[in-house]
Amino acid sequence: MDQLDRKILTQLQADSSLSHADIGEIVHLSASQVSRRIARLQQDGIIRKQVALLDEENLGLHVEAFVAVTMSSYAPETITGFHQRMLAIDGVLDCCATTGDSDYLLRILARDLRGLSERINQDILGHGDVASVRSSVVLDRVKRTTELPLGD
DSSP states (O other), X not given: OOHHHHHHHHHHHHOTTSOHXXXXXXXXXXXXXXXXXXHHHHHTTSSOOOOOOOOTTTTTOOEEEEEEEEESOOOHHHHHHHHHHHHHOTTEEEEEEOSSSOSEEEEEEESSHHHHHHIIIIIISSSSSEEEEXXXXXXXXXXXXXXXXXXX
């Protein structure tokens, strides 16, 4: 990956709806060169997919929370079952195994506090595999980006 690839990726991260010709004008390449480079970046797995970023507030998802989960068992079948359950739950945007005081950190979106409570009590707790949860509701988002640091 060279500097031109980084410039193309920077433009795609900012606005993936730009045409290859538009990107080419910005990075000083022809549209066909941009297309070839993007195809190679996709083939190499650097570009996983291109998506639309939706606004959660405008979709009625007003509560965001980070939920630290501590497991009651580390048996492989318990962990596999927990993973499968998390993959199936709408509203769990991220589920990360972590170091420290908890085993997993979840990022959850819900319509309201009642929805968050139902998600935690029905979908996370009550299955015998989670010992405890500790949740933190987001009051204000200072920074959120989907743009990865590409370096120069």
